[in-house]
Amino acid sequence: MVSARFGERSSSLVVSALLIAVAVATVVTGVVAGLLGPRPIIVVCVVFVVSVGVTAVFQLPIGRIAGLPPIGVASALLVVATIADNPVLEVGLWTGAYFVAKAITTRSLWMAGQWAGVASLGAMAFVALSRALIAAGVPAVIAIVISIPVHIAVVLLVEFARDRGRWSVDQSFGVTGVSPWRLSGVVGLSALVAVAVYVSSTGALGIVDGDAVDLTVARQTVPLLAVALVFYGAAKRNQTRSSERRLSGVVDAARALPWTPDIDPRVSMVDFARRAIDASEFEVRRQPPGRDEIGTRFSALDSTDPQLDPAALGDRADGYVTQVHQLDAVEPPEYLVATRNSGGTPFTADDELALDAIGHIASETARVRGAYDTLLDQVDRDSLTGLPNYNAFQRSLVRLNEDRTYASGIAVLFIDLDQFKRLNDSEGHHIGDEVLATVATRLRASVRPHDFVARVGGDEFVVILTKLQTLAESKQVADHIVANVGAPATLGGREYRPLVSVGLAYSGHQETDPQSIVVDADHSMLAIKKSRRQGGPAFESSIGISPHRSSRINEIVAKAIDDGVLNVVYQPIVNTVEDKIWAFESLVRYTHPELGRISTSSLIEKAKGLGRMDLLTKQVIAASLKAGREFRKTVPSITVMTINLEVEQIRDEHVGAFLKEIVPQYPDVTLCLELNERSTKDIDDDLRQQAEHFRELGMLIALDDYGSEASSVGALVRIPMDILKIDRSLVDNLDEARQREVVRALQGFGDAFDYSTIVEGVETRDAVDILVGIGVRHAQGFFYGRPVPLAQTMTRLKAHGAAGTVGRERMREAG
The missing domain is CATH 3.20.20.450 (EAL domain)
Incomplete structure (x- = not known):
C-alpha cells in the first residue's frame, strides 16, 4: 500500500512538471514570436493580459461532487488570437496572464504552473482549430462556437487523466460526478462571450480574413475590458457566496452546542466542516495535512478507551469511569483534514480559517464534555475503591429494572464484610482500607460486562446481576463472585482471607418498586449473619437466597x-x-x-x-x-x-x-x-x-x-x-x-x-x-x-x- 502510494505520488510529480514545462514553453514562444513578428500594439497587449487575468478569476463548478476542476470563460478571450496577425504571441500572453491569475488566487506557483500548462494545451487546440476552420471557409462565428467546447474538452481530458478517472460520486473510476447541465451551461456561456467579443471587435458577422482586419485600439480593447469587468463582478459574487457558506457552517457548529453527547465529536466536526467548505474528502487522522490539503489540529477524549467511553461501559456507564485525560497528554494529536483533487479549485485562506474555527469548537466541546463527565464521575464514585456510590447504585437499579425485556431477570447481591470492625480495631484503618480496595477490585473483576458493582456503605457492597434467565443462573454467578472475593490476600505482611455474608434476591419480571429487591436481599444477608451468631458456619462465606419472592409468584x-x-x-x-x-x-x-x-x-x-x-x-x-x-x-x-x-x-x-x-x-x-x-x-x-x-x-x-x-x-x-x-x-x-x-x-x-x-x-x-x-x-x-x-x-x-x-x-x- 505504501509503495503504491509512493509510485502514484511520483507519477503525479512527473505529470505536474511536464505541465509546468508546457506553460513555460508557451509563454517563452509567445514572447519570441512577439519580438520576431509584426510589432504588436502595446496598449492592446496590456489590456488583453489584464482582461484575461481578471476573467480567469471567475470559475464555475461542473460537478455534483467537490474536487472536480471548475471551468471559467477566460477561453472566450482566445478569439483575439483567432483573428490576430500573430496568434503565437496572443496565446503566450493569454497563458502568462492565466498563470499570474492562478498564482494570486492559489498562492502557489507550483499549482498555478500546472493549471497554466493544462489551460495552454486547451488554448492551442482552440486557436489552431478556429483558424483552420476559418481558413477552410467556415464562418468565423461558427468556427468560434465549435472551438470553445474543444478547448474545454482538452482541459477536462487532461484533468481526468491526472485524477486517474476518479470522477464518480463514490470516488471510483467514472464520470457520474459530472453534471451535464452545469457543463453545458459553462460551454454555452463561454461560447456566447466569445461571439460577443468577436462581434464587438470586428463590427460584423461573417467570414473574416484575420491578416486583413484593421481594428482600432478602442474596438480591440473596449470589449475585453467590458468582459473583464462583468466577470470580475461575478467572481466577487461567487466569493461572497463561498464566504457566506463558510460563515454559515461555523455558525451552525456554534449554534449546535452542546453537540449531541451520544455522537463522537469527530463525526460532528466532519459534518459541520462539510457544510462550510467545498472539498472532495474530510477525515480525522494522525498525519498533518499535505499537498492539496488543509487541516486543523484537534484534541478530543479518547473514545476508543473503554474506561472513558460510556457506550463501551454498557450497563456500568454510571459506574467506575477512571480518570479522564486528553489525547495530547498520551498520544500524538489528531488533525481534521480537507482534501481536493489536484484539478479542483484550490483552498483559500478563508477555507483554512473556517476549518480552524470548527476544529477549535470541536476541541473545546470535547474538553468541556470531558470536564463535565469527570465532575459527574467524582460525584457518583466512592473515592477509596473507585466504585459507584449509593446514589449511583439507586439510579442504576431503576434503569436496569426498566430497561430489561420481559424474559430477562435481574438479581441483587447484598454483600457484607464480616468481622471488619474487629480488623480495623486490631490492625488499623489503613489495613481496613486495603481490604476494602482489594474486595472492590475482585468484585469488579468477577462480574460480567453487563453487571453493576457499587459500594453502598462502610463495609457493604451491592452487585446487580442482569440478563438472567433463572434463579439458578443467578446463584451460579454469585458462587463465582464469592469464591473470587474470598481468596487469600497478603496485606501488611500477613495473609488475610475476606469473609462475606451475601443475600441474594432474584426478580424475573419488572418491579413496580425495584427497592423491594434490595430489601429482600438485605434481609437474606442479615439472616446469614444471624445464623453465624446462632452457631452457623463462622469461617466460610455464605449466600442466602430470598424465598419471599419466588414462593409468592x-x-x-x-x-x-x-x-x-x-x-x-x-x-x-x-x-x-x-x-x-x-x-x-x-x-x-x-x-x-x-x-x-x-x-x-x-x-x-x-x-x-x-x-x-x-x-x-x-x-x-x-x-x-x-x-x-x-x-x-x-x-x-x-x-x-x-x-x-x-x-x-x-x-x-x-x-x-x-x-x-x-x-x-x-x-x-x-x-x-x-x-x-x-x-x-x-x-x-x-x-x-x-x-x-x-x-x-x-x-x-x-x-x-x-x-x-x-x-x-x-x-x-x-x-x-x-x-x-x-x-x-x-x-x-x-x-x-x-x-x-x-x-x-x-x-x-x-x-x-x-x-x-x-x-x-x-x-x-x-x-x-x-x-x-x-x-x-x-x-x-x-x-x-x-x-x-x-x-x-x-x-x-x-x-x-x-x-x-x-x-x-x-x-x-x-x-
Whole structure:
C-alpha cells in the first residue's frame, strides 16, 4: 500500500512538471514570436493580459461532487488570437496572464504552473482549430462556437487523466460526478462571450480574413475590458457566496452546542466542516495535512478507551469511569483534514480559517464534555475503591429494572464484610482500607460486562446481576463472585482471607418498586449473619437466597388463572404492501398490585408447573374471539385472531374439544392457532389429523417462532399449515446480506407452497422498506404497534381504521 502510494505520488510529480514545462514553453514562444513578428500594439497587449487575468478569476463548478476542476470563460478571450496577425504571441500572453491569475488566487506557483500548462494545451487546440476552420471557409462565428467546447474538452481530458478517472460520486473510476447541465451551461456561456467579443471587435458577422482586419485600439480593447469587468463582478459574487457558506457552517457548529453527547465529536466536526467548505474528502487522522490539503489540529477524549467511553461501559456507564485525560497528554494529536483533487479549485485562506474555527469548537466541546463527565464521575464514585456510590447504585437499579425485556431477570447481591470492625480495631484503618480496595477490585473483576458493582456503605457492597434467565443462573454467578472475593490476600505482611455474608434476591419480571429487591436481599444477608451468631458456619462465606419472592409468584399466578383476571393484549399484523391491518395476535399479560408486572415467560412457566396451562389457553381463546367480533364490527376487513399454544394442546383432552365447541359460535371471526416450532418435533399422525380437522372447521394453522434456536427444515413439513411466522432473530440486522437472503428464501418457500409468511419483530421503517424490497407482504412488530389491551385497540381502530402505520402523536392519543 505504501509503495503504491509512493509510485502514484511520483507519477503525479512527473505529470505536474511536464505541465509546468508546457506553460513555460508557451509563454517563452509567445514572447519570441512577439519580438520576431509584426510589432504588436502595446496598449492592446496590456489590456488583453489584464482582461484575461481578471476573467480567469471567475470559475464555475461542473460537478455534483467537490474536487472536480471548475471551468471559467477566460477561453472566450482566445478569439483575439483567432483573428490576430500573430496568434503565437496572443496565446503566450493569454497563458502568462492565466498563470499570474492562478498564482494570486492559489498562492502557489507550483499549482498555478500546472493549471497554466493544462489551460495552454486547451488554448492551442482552440486557436489552431478556429483558424483552420476559418481558413477552410467556415464562418468565423461558427468556427468560434465549435472551438470553445474543444478547448474545454482538452482541459477536462487532461484533468481526468491526472485524477486517474476518479470522477464518480463514490470516488471510483467514472464520470457520474459530472453534471451535464452545469457543463453545458459553462460551454454555452463561454461560447456566447466569445461571439460577443468577436462581434464587438470586428463590427460584423461573417467570414473574416484575420491578416486583413484593421481594428482600432478602442474596438480591440473596449470589449475585453467590458468582459473583464462583468466577470470580475461575478467572481466577487461567487466569493461572497463561498464566504457566506463558510460563515454559515461555523455558525451552525456554534449554534449546535452542546453537540449531541451520544455522537463522537469527530463525526460532528466532519459534518459541520462539510457544510462550510467545498472539498472532495474530510477525515480525522494522525498525519498533518499535505499537498492539496488543509487541516486543523484537534484534541478530543479518547473514545476508543473503554474506561472513558460510556457506550463501551454498557450497563456500568454510571459506574467506575477512571480518570479522564486528553489525547495530547498520551498520544500524538489528531488533525481534521480537507482534501481536493489536484484539478479542483484550490483552498483559500478563508477555507483554512473556517476549518480552524470548527476544529477549535470541536476541541473545546470535547474538553468541556470531558470536564463535565469527570465532575459527574467524582460525584457518583466512592473515592477509596473507585466504585459507584449509593446514589449511583439507586439510579442504576431503576434503569436496569426498566430497561430489561420481559424474559430477562435481574438479581441483587447484598454483600457484607464480616468481622471488619474487629480488623480495623486490631490492625488499623489503613489495613481496613486495603481490604476494602482489594474486595472492590475482585468484585469488579468477577462480574460480567453487563453487571453493576457499587459500594453502598462502610463495609457493604451491592452487585446487580442482569440478563438472567433463572434463579439458578443467578446463584451460579454469585458462587463465582464469592469464591473470587474470598481468596487469600497478603496485606501488611500477613495473609488475610475476606469473609462475606451475601443475600441474594432474584426478580424475573419488572418491579413496580425495584427497592423491594434490595430489601429482600438485605434481609437474606442479615439472616446469614444471624445464623453465624446462632452457631452457623463462622469461617466460610455464605449466600442466602430470598424465598419471599419466588414462593409468592406461584400463589399469585395460580390465583390469577383461577380467578380469570389475566390481561389479554393485542398486537396488529399488517399487510406491508397495502399498509392495512388484517389480523391481531393475542398475548397474555399480568401485573400484580404489589409485585408489579410478571414476565410472560415466567407466567407460562408457572402455569405449566401448576397444571393450569390449558385453563390459561382457554381463557385467552375466549377473550380473543370476543375481541375479534368487536374489531370486525368497527373495521369489517379485520377478520383473523391468532393465539399461541403448543401442538400437544390441540388434542381433545386439552383444548381441542373446547376449540370445536367455541369456534362455531363466532362464524364471523377466523381463529389462527400459532403452534410453537419447538413443540412440533414430536408430532404424530393423530395430531396431524386434528390439525387438518381444525382447518376444515375454518381455523388457520401457523408455525410460530421459525428461525429461533435450532430450527430445522423438517418443521416446515411436519404439520399442515397456512402461515409461517419468521422469528425476530432472523431480522435483527437486515443490513447483513445473509439475513436478507434467508428471509427471501423463506418467502419464496411460502409462495411456492401457498403459505402466508409473516415476519415478526419489525421495529423501524428501514426494516419495512427492506422487507418489502425482498418480497415480504406481512409483518408484525413495534413499528406497527405494541401489544395493548382491548380498550386501547378499539380506540385506535375507531380513530384510524385498518391503517397499519399510525403517527406517533396519533398513536399516543389512541393509547
